[in-house]
Amino acid sequence: MPLLVMKFGGTSVADLDRIANAAGKVAREVERGYDVIVIVSAMAGKTNELVRWVESTSPFFDAREYDAVVASGENVTAGLMALRLQELGVPARSWQGWQVPILTTSAHSAARFVDIPRDNIDAKFAEGMRVAVVAGFQGLSPENRITTLGRGGSDTTAVAFAAAFGAERCDIYTDVDGIYTTDPRITSKARKLTRISFEEMLELASLGAKVLQTRSVELAMRYKVRLRVLSSFDDTDETSGTLVCDEEEIMESKVVSGVAHSRDEAKITLFTIEDRPGIAASIFGALAEAGVNVDMIVQNISEKDYDDEHPGAVTDMTFSCPVDQVPRARKALEAALERNLIKYDELIIDTEVAKVSIVGIGMRSQAGVAARMFEALAAEGINIKVIATSEIKISVMIDRKYMELAVQTLHDAFELEKAG
Known part of the structure; x- marks a missing residue:
């Protein structure tokens, strides 16, 4: 059977x-x-x-x-x-x-x-x-x-x-009765998706959507297991819920399928560190040993000399991590400084930030998605602190107080209320 x-x-x-x-x-x-x-x-x-x-x-x-x-x-x-x-x-x-x-x-x-x-x-x-x-x-x-x-x-x-x-x-x-274009608690315009690809669901799960766990989606994508998310409390049939499936099963892909958010983020910046081979490995190796999950990373280059004994360029390094891992990250970086594994002038931690992301397999073939996203945020006076991208995702870090406004703005900008 x-x-x-x-x-x-x-x-x-x-x-x-x-x-x-x-x-x-x-x-x-x-x-x-x-x-x-x-x-x-x-x-x-x-x-x-x-x-x-x-x-x-x-x-x-x-x-x-x-x-x-x-x-x-x-x-x-x-x-x-x-x-x-x-x-x-x-x-x-x-x-x-x-x-x-x-x-x-x-x-x-x-x-x-x-x-x-x-x-x-x-x-x-x-x-x-x-x-x-x-x-x-x-x-x-x-x-x-x-x-x-x-x-x-x-x-x-x-x-x-x-x-x-x-x-x-x-x-x-x-x-819940399926996968939505965004959190319905933030915008009433959120719509249930009929289908979503494994890749999109994996990105949404990793970016803060809590309907499915990341490991389960990874496994489903690897073995091509068709997943259906649906409610225990509704009458259901074979058309209920949202089907998570291979991209080939989706007839037409929207440019953006969903907006995800993560409220509990922190931004950590190391100012004036040596710009030399191996410095990133020293920083993120220390964080990895401490069990800190690093996400977005930005590096800036300066022509200023580190000091008289170390002429050459310096850099600032910014990264994000879950806010509850900040004490662990601080301790790891300060220990690396004491052991002379890295040098930096100042460590700045901002715990009042959030991450907002748009996800869609349609981004692969559509130009101007980033510009449209940034223009929509700018129109609402929302400043972007950090940007990270992949083939089907654009994430920005913003002040936490603007998170819900950003989600609503991007949902409207990409007309996700028309999703189905």
């Missing part, structure tokens, strides 16, 4: 009524002739509660035991979902990660997939099982210990199963 993967997030299985609602959606797909693999998250709030229990019990916890505790939330949901499906007359059973087995690396709390052997689940399908309810977010290390996959682990689990089992599609059920 054809196979579907259906994933239900924490809000979709937050209580017994919502589990029953989700089970009804699964049962309808079985009635349509599908075998189904269901991936479930823990009930909303349960994972955070389990994490608090671990931290309260052992501040310097063993990561292996942390995973054993935190993974239990998905096990509860999987069992309850299987029971509910059985009550509906659907042959179903639950699977924990080790029973599949979902084979992962040994990096506890941040494990990555190694393999998902099909034999055990395929054997049960052959015996008449119609639904395999699999606990998401977890796997089994080479040492036979439970692992967890980090943030977005259940989304990634769903895509990995769809790839491993050759599913017709992977449906991600959540509390």
Whole structure:
């Protein structure tokens, strides 16, 4: 029989009524002739509660035991979902990660997939099982210990199963009814997209759109897994939600498909550093060792000599990072200065900035997109501090107080209310 993967997030299985609602959606797909693999998250709030229990019990916890505790939330949901499906007359059973087995690396709390052997689940399908309810977010290390996959682990689990089992599609059920041109909370003109390419979705996810996790989209793009994002709380059919698919499945691409934003950004500038080979490696190597996620980078050149002993050009280096990583970045740069790995006159940190981006595969063949974006922002008196581009993305850093205005302005400038 054809196979579907259906994933239900924490809000979709937050209580017994919502589990029953989700089970009804699964049962309808079985009635349509599908075998189904269901991936479930823990009930909303349960994972955070389990994490608090671990931290309260052992501040310097063993990561292996942390995973054993935190993974239990998905096990509860999987069992309850299987029971509910059985009550509906659907042959179903639950699977924990080790029973599949979902084979992962040994990096506890941040494990990555190694393999998902099909034999055990395929054997049960052959015996008449119609639904395999699999606990998401977890796997089994080479040492036979439970692992967890980090943030977005259940989304990634769903895509990995769809790839491993050759599913017709992977449906991600959540509390929104699809992918929008921008955050509807910022502008009422935001419109739901019918389709969006993997590349566009990956950019939007990495730039702050929180509907899908970046890792899951990366995996879907790699294995050409068609994703559909839709609401758990609406009546749905095969045309519901937004399909994330290969660019070839999209008949006509708009120049810009969406506007993304990230509020919690910081801008860090190092003034008057030597402009010599290896200086960037020294700066960003120190930041990488400290676990700082650097995004936008700008370097300016000056002809001024560094000092009498070091004649030659100097440069200023500006980069962005998440605002909660600023203390880590400051400490890493000051330590590099003390060890004479780098020299700089001044370190300036601005924590009142935001990033706004436009994304669209149509940019590849359309000239003047950047000019149109910058002119629209200028017309509203919004100053651009940093610019970064890729083939299908333009990002700007601006004062945070103008973020919502910038999103609304760009949404209007590119007429995204006409999206469909």
